[in-house]
Amino acid sequence: MIRKQIDIYLEALAGYINDDDKLVTYKWLSKELGIHVNLSKQLLFEYWETQRVQKNHVISATFLLMGYVKEREMRVEVVKEDHMASAKEKFEKIISEHIYSLQKTLPEIELLAITDKGDSQLSAVHSSQSVLRSDHEMEVLRWGSALLANKQMKNNTQITAPKVRANANTESKLTDQAKNVKESGAKSTTNKTAAANSSAKTQKTAFNNFFAKAIDKQSKEKTSVKGVKSKPVASSSSLTTTSPHKNNWFEEKKKPISSDNKEAKENPENISDSKKPKLNEDKEKSPKTNLPKKNAWFEAKKKPPSTSDKEAKVQVESCSDSKKANVEKFEEKSPQTEKVSKQESAVKNLSSGKTGDKKKVASSSRGKKRKTSSKGENTNKKRKRIVVISSDESSDDSETRDDIEEPDSSEEPPQVVERVKSSPSPPLVKCEGGRRKVRKLVDKTFVDEDGYFVTQKEYVYESCSDKEEEMPVEAAKPSTADVAAKTANKRKQVSLLNFFKKS
Amino acid sequence: MMVHATDSSDSAILLSKPSDEKPVVFERTIVEYEDLSERFKHGSKDFSRQFFHVYSIRLRALTEPLAERAKAKWGNVTIYKLADLEDAQGKRAVVIGTLYKHQELKPSILRELSEEQQLAPPTPRINYCSNKDQLFLEDEMLRIKIVGNHVNIKDMVTGIVCAVIGKENEDGTFDVEDWCFPGCVPRPAISASQNAGKLLLISGLDLANRVESMSLNLLTEWIDGMIGDPAIQREEASIVRVIIAGNSIRGSAEIHTSKGHSGGKAQDSAAAKETAFAAQRFDMFLSRIVESCCVTLMPGQFDPTNHMIPQQPLHPCILPKSARFKSLQGVTNPWVGRLGSRIVSGTSGQPIEDIMKVCDVSNVSPLVWLERTLSWRHYCPTAPDTLSSYPYYEKDPFIIEECPDIYFAGNMEKYESSLWKGEDGQTVRLICVPRFCDSGTAVLVDLDTLDAQAISFGSS
Known part of the structure; x- marks a missing residue:
């Protein structure tokens, strides 16, 4: 060992003790300087002794004693310098001793327990058996070999089909952001075995879909419809409702609502037959205007993954076109009540005119969506997720949206009530155990045997929340008030004579 | 200048100035290891059977x-x-x-039900x-x-x-x-192979209820070969395996945090948090040991695994850091294994503790009970009567099938050891491993001579 090197170490050691006021244990020093523990002990000893010789006895030392207290009973002990003599008396035979730590002061010896643990690589014993387990071994250890095999099989059957498509879709059109997500996803997944990989992949694709969608929306607001069309539309699974679809359905929906049933039947032929009756049904049964819109939105979701993007887009175009025509036709034909036309004009404003206006429709639809979600009807988790995104990105044009929406929500109810009366469907509201229940359309999403997400609509009775209650109550109010007034009138004694007549 | 002269010249090395000598590094002794406790592992569980x-x-x-x-x-x-x-x-x-x-x-349980009207539950x-x-x-x-x-x-x-x-x-x-009684299992004639190395037994670290202590630190440093002079470190390198016999994370049912606040849920979650924190600290402690030595980890009565014996190995996810090392083997409690040609078996202490509950504690030491279980040819006769155990119906795995060379029980009051000689010429080293949290003591057994010695750590 070169003396110079040791001097450097000693200097450093002096600094640690005097300047940094550290509890310098041999193990900490060895780790700090990257030296063997035994050398570290010797360094401490040299420093301690020079200090003693120089008589400036400001540092205190602790010693490690090792020996036999009695036959067949070993003892390892750390003692303060001052207690060395008494400590040594306990031992029958001391087999080893060295400096454990140096410090300015040490009020409590247990304080040394919270110092750094040192580096076992610098110790005097190395083990060739202390090697890390491979990832696969860890996996087996964690899950058990039988379970792991089982899991792997499940993963394979469940994931492959949707995954392939999702990958094709997303990977080709990954935006930077999505890529980032992928990277971070990869980082976070430490398991690199096949099973883990596949599971990580699904996670990733889900993420990508998610982000692709968000980006899709963002860019759509900036670009024209053409741009929108060329955007990646992740249609691999029902998870991804694309905004073009949404718009499409939203517009379609709007008309039937504002017009009557007959009109609805004249809906654009482009809508697939399977969906049409359902929509009408929805409309009939839905207590609120908001609901159909939501349904339409669900409908888009429900669209089987097999419908390719292209198809969807074609539909968008044709639908919007025919709708436009429809709307105009409608306006000419049936100048209904004020409120309807008012709303209609709003719709027209949005749907007719330039295609660029589509953006507005989208935003307005989104706004309504948000509204519905705020009504607390949200039972679908996935929908919630999308809602969150759209709400913060479209906050800028919220005022304009509100303008459009307000008449919509306030003036529709009468119509709805009418329709409900005529429909043969089960009652909207029923009483059960003293609790008002509202018949609602709820969709259930589950994964079928083939790995596809299937969304099914079901009517369920749910006890209504506070907000839902408002509307029906409002509708009912005038009638009850009337009745009350009438009865009050009847009871009222008109004249004194009347009273006597009765009796 | 030698201040504290000792009689061994070897030990003076560290009380001298650094020299040009290259510091020595010893390679840890390796001994063949085999886990023979497959019969204690649960496959599918079936609790529909009666005991x-x-x-x-x-x-x-x-x-x-x-x-x-x-x-x-x-x-x-x-x-x-x-x-x-x-x-x-x-x-x-x-x-x-x-x-x-x-x-x-x-x-x-039947009597408890019939006496439900009792106001205060009888003290255990x-x-x-x-x-x-x-x-x-x-x-x-x-x-x-x-x-x-x-x-x-x-x-x-x-x-x-x-x-x-x-x-x-x-x-x-x-x-x-x-x-x-059935007597101890006769031992097959063993080949006279040399068994180099030592086995270290510890139990009852109880990290949930103990703060970081000097004794635990010294234990780690000793196993790792950090303390002592080269002669000592050579000894340390001969520790081939550390067996941790239970109750490492928790040593008692006591809960220390948030006492007196609210019972029920709040207390449960506090206990869970405490256990999780203790598990984390145990993982830290263990990861340092497994870096330089092989460890066999047995669960104990209060550890986070199943309570019924046989207790299954602690799940590796509880110990994310140390479980990555091949040198850590999580095993069942009771456990039987082979080190070289030596059969080692033992429990984390519940069977012996339970026997002592059934019998009068005062006059018989746990070591005697340990010896008697050998002659009864059963690791835990009181299961399933007073000690909860899995309802086996095909085979009783607790029947002792092999004559151990080293037979231990963890979490005992104090260290005790004896060399038992059977009628058929078996020699068994019986060891009561004390709780480390109380005594700071571990037990070192020489695999060759079967000599056992206690080694305690602490500060004064």
Whole structure:
């Protein structure tokens, strides 16, 4: 060992003790300087002794004693310098001793327990058996070999089909952001075995879909419809409702609502037959205007993954076109009540005119969506997720949206009530155990045997929340008030004579 | 200048100035290791069975060796079933069966239910022993009360399979003359191979209730080969394996945090948090040891795994850091393994603790009970009576199948050890491993000589 090197170490050691006021244990020093523990002990000893010789006895030392207290009973002990003599008396035979730590002061010896643990690589014993387990071994250890095999099989059957498509879709059109997500996803997944990989992949694709969608929306607001069309539309699974679809359905929906049933039947032929009756049904049964819109939105979701993007887009175009025509036709034909036309004009404003206006429709639809979600009807988790995104990105044009929406929500109810009366469907509201229940359309999403997400609509009775209650109550109010007034009138004694007549 | 002169010149090295000598590094001794406790691992669990099967399969398994031993001990005697005992007509007869100790103080769920009206629950007892205890011998069909001057009821526990010789009294009791137990499993002739290395046993670290202590630090440093001079470190390098015998994360059911606040849920979550934190600290501690030494980790009574014995290995996800090392083996409790040519077996202490509850604690040391379980040929006879265990119905895995060389019980009050010599020439090192949190003591066993010594850590 070169003396110079040791001097450097000693200097450093002096600094640690005097300047940094550290509890310098041999193990900490060895780790700090990257030296063997035994050398570290010797360094401490040299420093301690020079200090003693120089008589400036400001540092205190602790010693490690090792020996036999009695036959067949070993003892390892750390003692303060001052207690060395008494400590040594306990031992029958001391087999080893060295400096454990140096410090300015040490009020409590247990304080040394919270110092750094040192580096076992610098110790005097190395083990060739202390090697890390491979990832696969860890996996087996964690899950058990039988379970792991089982899991792997499940993963394979469940994931492959949707995954392939999702990958094709997303990977080709990954935006930077999505890529980032992928990277971070990869980082976070430490398991690199096949099973883990596949599971990580699904996670990733889900993420990508998610982000692709968000980006899709963002860019759509900036670009024209053409741009929108060329955007990646992740249609691999029902998870991804694309905004073009949404718009499409939203517009379609709007008309039937504002017009009557007959009109609805004249809906654009482009809508697939399977969906049409359902929509009408929805409309009939839905207590609120908001609901159909939501349904339409669900409908888009429900669209089987097999419908390719292209198809969807074609539909968008044709639908919007025919709708436009429809709307105009409608306006000419049936100048209904004020409120309807008012709303209609709003719709027209949005749907007719330039295609660029589509953006507005989208935003307005989104706004309504948000509204519905705020009504607390949200039972679908996935929908919630999308809602969150759209709400913060479209906050800028919220005022304009509100303008459009307000008449919509306030003036529709009468119509709805009418329709409900005529429909043969089960009652909207029923009483059960003293609790008002509202018949609602709820969709259930589950994964079928083939790995596809299937969304099914079901009517369920749910006890209504506070907000839902408002509307029906409002509708009912005038009638009850009337009745009350009438009865009050009847009871009222008109004249004194009347009273006597009765009796 | 040597201040503290010691008689060993070797130890002076570290009390000298650094020299040009290259610091020594020792390679840790490697010994072949095998886990023989496959029979304690659970496959699929089936709790629909009743515990009766445990006793019947135990009796069936031990009847044959018992009959042999009884004949060897008492000459050519006839072995009767209890149902055929009348045929003996009051003559000497040998009966093989399972002992049942009737104890009024034994906790009973039925009695608890019937006494539900009691305002305060009875305090848990230290032991269930009383002078009114009665002993019965049961075989597949009947039971008979055991009486006689040769009966020391306190030495017996429920679940022991044994043979008794005696006479049936007129009142239907059985007057016992002598006992015969299955005895320790005979050891196959072992090859005289050299077993280099030492085995270190620790138990009861109880990190949930202990703060970071100097003794634990010193233990780690000692195992890692950091403290001591080169001579000591050479010794340290000969530790081939550390067995941690239970209760490392938690050593008692006590909860220390948030006492007196609110019971129920809040307390539960506090306890869970405490355990999780302790597990994390244990992981830190363990990861430092496994970096330089092999560790066999057994769960204990209060550790976060199943409570019924056999306890399954601690899940590796509880110890994310240390579980990555190949040198860490999580095993069951009880556990049987092989180190070189030595068979090592032991428990985390519950069976011995439970036997001591059933019997009177005061006069018999746990070491004696440990020895007796060997001659009873069963790791935990009181399961499933007072010690909860899995309802086995095909095979009783707790029957001792192999004669261990080192047989230990963890979490004992204090360190005790003895070398037991069996009738068939077996030599077994019996060890009671003390709780480390209280004593700061670990036990070091030489695999070659079977010498055991305690080693304690601390500060003063």
